[in-house]
Amino acid sequence: xxxxxxxxxxxxxxxxxxxxxxxxxxxxxxxxxxxxxxxxxxxxxxxxxxxxxxxxxxxxxxxxxxxxxxxxxxxxxxxxxxxxxxxxxxxxxxxxxxxxxxxxxxxxxxxxxxxxxxxxxxxxxxxxxxx
Amino acid sequence: xxxxxxxxxxxxxxxxxxxxxxxxxxxxxxxxxxxxxxxxxxxxxxxxxxxxxxxxxxxxxxxxxxxxxxxxxxxxxxxxxxxxxxxxxxxxxxxxxxxxxxxxxxxxxxxxxxxxxxxxxxxxxxxxxxxxx
Numbered sequence: 246x247x248x249x250x251x252x253x254x255x256x257x258x259x260x261x262x263x264x265x266x267x268x269x270x271x272x273x274x275x276x277x278x279x280x281x282x283x284x285x286x287x288x289x290x291x292x293x294x295x296x297x298x299x300x301x302x303x304x305x306x307x308x309x310x311x312x313x314x315x316x317x318x319x320x321x322x323x324x325x326x327x328x329x330x331x332x333x334x335x336x337x338x339x340x341x342x343x344x345x346x347x348x349x350x351x352x353x354x355x356x357x358x359x360x361x362x363x364x365x366x367x368x369x370x371x372x373x374x375x376x
Numbered sequence: 377x378x379x380x381x382x383x384x385x386x387x388x389x390x391x392x393x394x395x396x397x398x399x400x401x402x403x404x405x406x407x408x409x410x411x412x413x414x415x416x417x418x419x420x421x422x423x424x425x426x427x428x429x430x431x432x433x434x435x436x437x438x439x440x441x442x443x444x445x446x447x448x449x450x451x452x453x454x455x456x457x458x459x460x461x462x463x464x465x466x467x468x469x470x471x472x473x474x475x476x477x478x479x480x481x482x483x484x485x486x487x488x489x490x491x492x493x494x495x496x497x498x499x500x501x502x503x504x505x506x507x508x509x
Contacts, residue, residue, distance in 0.1 A: 252477065267471035311478025312464025314485055318457035321492065322425035322450070325415045332492075336485045366396065368412040373403060 252309070266309070307339045308347065316358045323365025331357035389469050404429055405436045424449060424496045427509025446509045449495050453488060 251268035321328025334354035341347035415423040427446035434442030467475040499507035
């Protein structure tokens with residue numbers, strides 16, 4: 246399993262293009278390097294005379310959110326409440342502390358965009374039928 | 377956004393999105409500018425999107441001033457959002473186009489949200505009635 250240099254997602258070695266972001270993959274695949282996971286117990290304790298440090302969570306790679314934010318803005322112009330919720334979720338994607346939180350916010354933003362788009366299209370259809 | 381599209385999903389997006397866009401713009405172009413705003417109907421207050429149908433009609437007929445009058449946010453916010461959305465749509469549906477994903481800086485997104493909320497509040501206040509559609 247290799248990793249896409251552009252978006253950081255796992256990709257199959259046999260693919261020519263990343264199936265997530267569409268970037269071309271090099272002929273020689275880039276192997277994934279696991280980032281170090283820091284926890285409080287892996288640091289030297291005070292008893293040994295060394296300093297203990299506050300542990301950091303695993304680093305979360307930034308995700309390109311341009312399309313999701315644009316969709317949220319369009320949804321907001323079509324249908325207010327779902328658009329606002331989608332935009333707030335999309336805004337906070339790259340502020341997530343963990344990958345699970347990041348994925349949850351992406352999923353929520355997409356769901357609210359779909360709900361707002363459907364309601365907006367239904368309102369246009371409703372106006373067409375009313376006319 | 378990281379999305380993995382299967383073949384049938386790509387085909388559906390390729391057909392449905394242009395169809396909806398063409399139908400919507402044709403409907404608006406031929407004078408049926410009204411879109412039902414659920415927020416306005418239920419509360420009597422304008423939402424940030426109110427007037428966008430009339431603004432799009434004005435744009436399609438080359439009336440930039442009219443577009444600004446109906447919805448001030450549509451041109452500075454809606455049009456760039458539509459361009460970015462189109463870019464991402466082409467990137468997802470045609471991966472061979474090799475388009476790079478769009479990264480929007482956090483400060484810009486936060487600024488847009490603040491602007492939208494400000495616009496929403498002000499256009500419902502009587503001193504700023506010029507912001508209403």
